[in-house]
Amino acid sequence: MTEQNGTDDEGVGGTPPAAAREAKKQRSFWKELPILIGIALVLALLIKTFLVQAFSIPSASMQNTLTEGDRVLVDKLTPWFGSEPERGEVVVFHDPDQWLAGEPTPEPNAVQTVLSWIGLMPSADEKDLIKRVIGVGGDTVECRGTGPLKVNGKALNEPYVYPGNTPCSVDDRGGQFKVKVPEGSIWVMGDHRQNSADSRYNQSDRHGGMVPVKEVVGRAIVVAWPINHWDNLPVPETFDQDGLQNQSAGAAALTVAPQGLAVAGVLPVVWWRRGKTAPVETR
Secondary structure, three states: OOOOOOOOOOOOOOOOOHHHHHHHHHHHHHHHHHHHHHHHHHHHHHHHHHHEEEEEOOOOOOOOOOOOOOEEEEEOOHHHHOOOOOOOOEEEEEOOOOOOOOOOOOOOOHHHHHHHHOOOOOEOOOOEEEEEEEEEOOOEEEEOOOOOOEEOOEEOOOOOOOOOOOOOOOOOOOOOEEEEOOOOEEEEEOOOHHHOOOHHHHOOOOOOOOEEHHHEEEEEEEEEEOHHHOEEOOOOHHHHOOOOOOOOHHHHHHOOHHHHHHHHHHHHHHHHHHHHOOOOOOO
């Protein structure tokens, strides 16, 4: 009868030696790593496609609300539930009709292209613009003299307009206007009024300066980078005045949906992993 000494080399009572157990754990980790990376990439792509995407601010047209080089997170979820842009929101939209004609287009390297595709870097697509929604379908928007800007006859108090700018621009290229926004479209303007090629200066295009709602990517909700610019992007109070806007409680509730659904999407994966693996230390 062979006696078991319980050494590290032999193990005890049929238990695999410690070194063998350690090797097995290491092999298991490397086998799971590609699966974990795949899950992370799929989640990142789904979040970018349906929930939230990062965008980089390429110009000064939204100063001082947004400055050149800022990174914003854009809510892409609410349009899937039928929500349409509201007055006062800052939105990202596809170029509706050559608004960016003649603008230089950056050429990202391969790594930047991949990271942008899965949503881990701001979009490199320079066919997107970011402006503030001033009028929605059915609204009448008007600028006379230096302002104030009027929507449906109501004068807007606009503290977000760039310091030193006037709400309306006195020129013959589009700064003076009175337009009615058709259903299914929005009228947009930059906060840096004297430095923004927005709806005012594109009235000769096929949409009359309007942006079709179908071209809207989503609402910018947070300035995420740089750290010292961290801030949310709420609808200014001037758009809440009587007779101008009547946002439903349902629409307001949808504005927080992306964060909640992102957490809800992660929890099942975390719970599944807890049942499959031992707890790990995080640092």
